[in-house]
Amino acid sequence: MEKITSLQNAKIKKWALLKQKKERDKSGLFLxxxxxxxxxxxxxxxxxxxxxxxICPFSFDSLIQVTPEILNKLSQNVSGAKLIAVCRKKExxxxxxxxxxxxxxxxxxxxxxxxxxxxxxxxxxxIYCSKDTCDIYNEKVIRSTQGALFQLxxxxxxxxxxxxxxxxxxxxxxxxxxxxxxxxxxxxxxxxAIVLGNEGQGVHEDIIQLCDAAVRIEMNGFESxxxxxxxxxxxxxxxxx
Amino acid sequence: MEKITSLQNAKIKKWALLKQKKERDKSGLFLxxxxxxxxxxxxxxxxxxxxxxxICPFSFDSLIQVTPEILNKLSQNVSGAKLIAVCRKKExxxxxxxxxxxxxxxxxxxxxxxxxxxxxxxxxxxIYCSKDTCDIYNEKVIRSTQGALFQLxxxxxxxxxxxxxxxxxxxxxxxxxxxxxxxxxxxxxxxxAIVLGNEGQGVHEDIIQLCDAAVRIEMNGFESxxxxxxxxxxxxxxxxx
Numbered sequence: 291m292e293k294i295t296s297l298q299n300a301k302i303k304k305w306a307l308l309k310q311k312k313e314r315d316k317s318g319l320f321l322x323x324x325x326x327x328x329x330x331x332x333x334x335x336x337x338x339x340x341x342x343x344x345i346c347p348f349s350f351d352s353l354i355q356v357t358p359e360i361l362n363k364l365s366q367n368v369s370g371a372k373l374i375a376v377c378r379k380k381e382x383x384x385x386x387x388x389x390x391x392x393x394x395x396x397x398x399x400x401x402x403x404x405x406x407x408x409x410x411x412x413x414x415x416x417i418y419c420s421k422d423t424c425d426i427y428n429e430k431v432i433r434s435t436q437g438a439l440f441q442l443x444x445x446x447x448x449x450x451x452x453x454x455x456x457x458x459x460x461x462x463x464x465x466x467x468x469x470x471x472x473x474x475x476x477x478x479x480x481x482x483a484i485v486l487g488n489e490g491q492g493v494h495e496d497i498i499q500l501c502d503a504a505v506r507i508e509m510n511g512f513e514s515x516x517x518x519x520x521x522x523x524x525x526x527x528x529x530x531x
Numbered sequence: 532m533e534k535i536t537s538l539q540n541a542k543i544k545k546w547a548l549l550k551q552k553k554e555r556d557k558s559g560l561f562l563x564x565x566x567x568x569x570x571x572x573x574x575x576x577x578x579x580x581x582x583x584x585x586i587c588p589f590s591f592d593s594l595i596q597v598t599p600e601i602l603n604k605l606s607q608n609v610s611g612a613k614l615i616a617v618c619r620k621k622e623x624x625x626x627x628x629x630x631x632x633x634x635x636x637x638x639x640x641x642x643x644x645x646x647x648x649x650x651x652x653x654x655x656x657x658i659y660c661s662k663d664t665c666d667i668y669n670e671k672v673i674r675s676t677q678g679a680l681f682q683l684x685x686x687x688x689x690x691x692x693x694x695x696x697x698x699x700x701x702x703x704x705x706x707x708x709x710x711x712x713x714x715x716x717x718x719x720x721x722x723x724a725i726v727l728g729n730e731g732q733g734v735h736e737d738i739i740q741l742c743d744a745a746v747r748i749e750m751n752g753f754e755s756x757x758x759x760x761x762x763x764x765x766x767x768x769x770x771x772x
Contacts (some may be wrong), residue, residue, distance in 0.1 A: 400641060404757045413751030438754055510654030510771045513679055515763070516645045522760035524768045529752045 291301050292354045294341075302360055305376055309366060311425045318379050320427035321364060323371040323432070330437030331377050339376045366429040378428065382443035384416035388481050389530055390456070392449055392463070393419045394497050395488035396517060402426065403434030404518040405486070406442055413530030416443040418452045418483075449485070452502040456483050465493045466520060467504035474527045477503055486521045533595045543601055546552070546617055550607060550668045559620050561668035562605060564612040571678030572618050578619045587614070599675075607670040620668065623684035625657035629722050630771055631697070635738050636729035637758060643667065644674055644675030645729070645759040646746055647683055654681030657684040659693045659724075677685045690726070694741045697724050706734045707761060708745035715768045723769050727762045 294302060305321065309369065313319050320337070322331055325347055325477065331337045332348065339352040343361055346353055365371040384390070391409050396402055402424045409417060415513040426444050453463050462479040466486060485501060487493035498504055507515065507523055514521075535543060542644045546562065548554040555561050562581070563572055566588055573589065574611065581592040584602055586592055599611065606612040625631070632650050637643055643665045650658060667685050694704050703720040709725060726742060728734035739745055748756065748764055757762075 404760060407754045408756060408760050410752040410754040411750045411756055441754075507767065510769070511651040511654045513648045513651040513682075515649060515652055516759065519645060519649050519760055519763035521658065522756070522763050524762045525747065529749070 291424070294356050295359060297359055297363055297391075299360075302356075302363065306363055308376075310426070314379075314425065314427050320368075320377050320430055320432075321362060321380060321429075322375050322377055323365055323367060323373065323429075324375055327432065328373055328375045328502055329439055330440050331375055334380070334440035335376045336380050336440065337375045338378050340377070341374045343372060346442065369504045380440075380443075382416070383446050384418075384443050384445065385387035385519040387415040387456075387459075387461070387483075389525075389528060390461070390483040390523065391417045391525070392452065392483055392485040393417060393423045394485055394493050395420055395422045395491070396486060397424055397489055398517075399424050399428050399430035400434055401489065401516070401518045402428075403408055404519050405521050406431075406435050407438050407445070408518070408522045408525050410438050412525040412528075414442070418449065419444060419446045420449045421446055449497055450500065451484075453497070457502065462503070463501045464503050464505045465468065465498045465501040466506070466524070467493060467498050468506055469504075471506035473508055474505060479504055479528075484521070484524050484528065486517050486524075490515055535595055535597050535601060538595075538600055538604055538614045540601075543597075543604065547604055549617075550670070552669070555620075555666065558606075561618050561620060561673075562607075562670075563616050563618055564606055564608060564614065565671055566614055566680055568673065569614055571618045572616055575621070575681035577621055578616045579619050579687040581624045582615045582617070584613060610697065617737065621681075623657070623686050624630050625659075625684050625686065626655040628697075628700075628702070628724075630655040630766075630769060631702070631724040631725040632762065632766070633724055634658060635682070635690055635726055635734050636661055636663045636667055636732070637727060638730055639758075640665050640669050640671035641675055642730065642757070642759045643669075644672045646762050647672075647676050648679050649759070649763045649766050650678050651683050653769075655683070655766060657686065659690065660685060660687045661690045662687055667680070677706045690738055691741065692740070694724075694726075698743065703744070704742045705744050705746045706739040706742040707747070708734060708739050709747055712745035712747035714749055715746055715765065718746055720769075725762070725765050725769065727758050727765075730758055730765050 308321050340505045362370045364374050461481045463483045549562050582595050582597045603611045702722045704724045
C-alpha cells in the first residue's frame with residue numbers, strides 16, 4: 291500500500307489546492323471528509339483515492355496511508371479529519387425530467403445545501419445552476435447535504451440556453467417574482483421547472499422574461515422570504531405525487 | 532455629550548460581556564450594530580444608548596462618543612462597526628393569538644432567524660421558545676433577521692406550560708412528527724399553534740404527547756427537511772388570510 295509522509299509531496303500539494311473552486315473546475319476533482327460521506331461517495335462510484343491515518347474502514351483499490359499532518363492540511367474542518375477522499379465529479383445528465391429546479395445566482399452554501407435536500411424530498415429530478423451560483427463542491431455545501439449531493443444530478447449551465455431547451459421538451463418554466471405574477475394554484479402543470487433567484491436580487495429580469503409565467507407566494511407581511519424557504523413552499527406544491 | 536476613550540472604562544467592560552447569553556439574560560440588555568438595525572430598534576423603542584465614532588446619524592438622548600478601538604471591542608463583526616447600540620429586551624406579550632409557532636430546542640441561529648422572518652411573512656402572531664432554544668439576542672440571529680426581530684413577540688417559556696394554556700384558550704396545537712400523523716389537509720383550524728423541533732431530534736416525544744395532533748409533510752424521498760423549510764411549508768399552509 292502506498293504511504294505518504296511528506297507535506298511537500300506533489301500529490302498532497304495538488305490536492306490541497308482543491309479547496310479552491312478554480313482548481314476543482316480545472317481538475318474535475320473535489321475532496322470529502324469523514325466516514326459517512328465517503329460511504330455515500332463509494333456508492334455513487336465517484337471516489338478516486340482514500341487517504342487515512344491509522345485503520346481504514348474501507349477496502350478499496352486506491353488507499354494511501356498518510357500522517358495526521360497531511361490530513362490536517364487537506365481538511366477544511368478546524369478539528370481536522372481522520373479520513374479524506376479525493377473524488378471525481380460525475381458527468382450529470384437529466385433524462386426526461388418532470389420536475390426541475392433552476393438556480394439563478396444563489397450564493398449561500400447553506401441555502402444551496404438546503405435546496406438540494408428539499409428537491410430530493412419532493413421527488414425533483416435535478417437542478418440546473420447558472421454559472422454564478424455557489425459551487426456544489428464547496429466544502430460547506432457537501433457537509434450540509436451529507437451525501438444527498440450524490441443522489442441528485444446538478445448541472446452548471448447558462449440558464450438562457452437551458453430555459454428554451456426545456457420549453458421545447460414541453461416543460462413549463464416558472465420564475466419567482468413579486469410583480470405581474472400568478473399564484474401557485476393558477477399554474478398547475480405536471481412538467482414544471484421552478485427558477486429561484488439570488489438572495490439579494492431575486493431572479494434576473496431577463497430570465498423572468500424567458501419564463502412561461504411568474505409565480506408568487508401569497509403572503510401576509512412585507513418581510514421577504516429566504517430563498518430556501520420559498521423554494522420549499524414551491525417544491526412542496528409542485529412535488530411528484 | 533459623554534465621551535469614553537478608555538477600553539478599561541467600567542461601562543465598556545460591562546457591555547463587552549453582553550456577547551455572552553448569560554450576561555444578556557442577567558442584565559436584560561443586548562447589543563446591535565449598524566445604522567439600519569439601530570433605526571429599527573429606535574422605532575421599537577428599545578434603545579438605551581448609542582455609541583459612535585465620528586458623526587452620529589441619530590439624534591437621541593443618550594449618545595456616547597467613543598474610539599474605534601472601543602467599537603471594535605464591542606463589535607462581533609470581524610471588520611468592526613461604526614455604530615453600536617445598547618438595547619433593552621422588551622417584555623413581550625402575545626394577546627389573543629390566532630397563529631403561533633412553538634420552537635422545541637431549535638439550535639441554529641440561521642434557522643431561528645429564518646423562522647422569525649417567515650412567521651412575519653405569513654401573519655403569525657408570535658413565537659414561544661423552549662428554554663433550550665437558541666437565544667434571539669444572539670448576534671447571528673439579530674444580523675440575519677435585520678430588524679424583523681423587533682416586529683414579532685418572542686417569548687422563552689417551558690412548552691409543557693405553554694401548550695395546555697393555549698389549548699385552554701381554544702387553540703389547536705400540532706406537532707411535526709413522522710409517525711402516527713395526519714396530513715395538513717386533515718387538520719384545518721383557524722386558531723393553530725405549530726411546534727417545530729430540534730434540528731437533530733425533532734420535537735420531543737413528551738411534547739408531541741401534549742399536542743392535539745401530529746402533522747406530517749407529505750414527501751416523495753427519504754431525505755429529512757431542514758426545520759426552517761418544514762416550518763415555511765406549514766406556515767404557508769396555515770397562514771393568516
